[in-house]
Amino acid sequence: MSLIPHDIKDDEIRVISSGNNNDHPAPNKPTRKRKWIVAVSIIAMLLSVLAIVYMIIPKNSNDDSLDIITTEITEYQEDIEENIPNTIIESEPMAHGFVSISDTLVNKIPLTMFKPTNLTPTLQIGTDVLNDSTVRFVVQAADVRGDNGGIVGAYVNKGELLSKGQAKSGFCAIIGGKINIGVADATPFLEQALETDGYFFRQYPLVVANQIVENRPKGKSLRKALAELNGETVVIMSQEEMTFHDFSQSLVDLGVTNAVYLVGGKGYGFAIDSEGRKNEFGRQLKNMRPNTNYIVWR
Known part of the structure; x- marks a missing residue:
């Protein structure tokens, strides 16, 4: 600096003076x-x-x-x-499994389709399944009686027969992780479910071999179906109240080969899509019957 x-x-x-020698500044x-x-x-x-x-x-x-x-x-x-397509990051949801969800119109009737991908189906009783983080798709399966709360029709859970009867001719059997649906008063799939720790329940039949099956209930409600479409198992849900006949007709028009009914109305369920988002439908009631049961994909 x-x-x-x-x-x-x-x-x-330097001495600075104002002209008066007596007026010096203070030291x-x-x-x-x-x-x-x-x-x-x-x-x-x-x-x-x-x-x-x-x-x-x-x-x-x-x-x-x-x-x-x-x-x-x-x-x-x-x-x-x-x-970027075909990367490891993009393929990870496929490994964990998810549900493809799409809306479609069939003769001006709006339907929603759920297609499980890389998921294994089972049956489960009780609402604890709704809080299970491993579940990717859950829909109510067999009906429950209004008088005694019992499950309607034959019901097998992990090879154990929990309910007997043949109130409905439609059935769903899960053997070795594969879903089989159809219509029969007596079917070997029931015995197979008992012998192989499989699953089985009864429901209304809707479509058999691309043909409508008529059912007694004539009222309208939101409808759900477990169906075979193009060789794959899907769940199809109506977006508006329909009769059984009209719903079955829309399934046939969509190209469904076979289908059985699932608990309709406002029965609660959800699906996790490929983005990990939880898509809920129906209404979750506070006091569910103990035998409320579900078909579950993990």
Whole structure:
């Protein structure tokens, strides 16, 4: 830092007089010239400090800005890579299983279709299944009696016969993780379910070999069906109240080969789609009957 020039040398003394020798300034009282020198010195020191700070800070600021830009570019590239088809990231939901959900119109009738992918079906009794994090798709299966709360028709859970009877001719059997649906008063699938720790329940038949099956109930309600479509098992749900006949007709028009009924109305269920979103339908009641049962995909 350069010295500030003065009009006297360091080894010289200047005596300032106002013209009266008796009016000397007090020994400790600074003169106006000395005050000015001190002020200039302080200002010079501050300017020097600011210059040093200026030389240091810009370098650090540039580095921080570069780091931020680099991070944003990296994250943007990662997002692009996640959306590229046939990558490991995109195939992960397939490994864990999910439900494809699509809406369609059949003769101006709105339907929603659920197709399980890479999931294994079972049956389960009780509402605890609704809080199971491993479940990807759940729909109420067999009807429950209004008088004694028993399950309507034959019902097998892990090879155990929990209910007997043949109130309805439609059936669903799950043997070795594969769903079989059809219509029969007596079927070997019941025995197979008992012998192989399988699953079985009875319901109204809706479609057999691409043909409508008529059922006694004539009222309208929201309808659900477990169906065979193009060689795959799907669940189809009406978006408006329909009779059994009209619902069965819409299934036939859609191309369904075989179908049995699932608990309709406002029966609660949900499906986890490929994005991990939980799609709920129906209404979850506070006091569900103990034998409320579900067909479940995990």
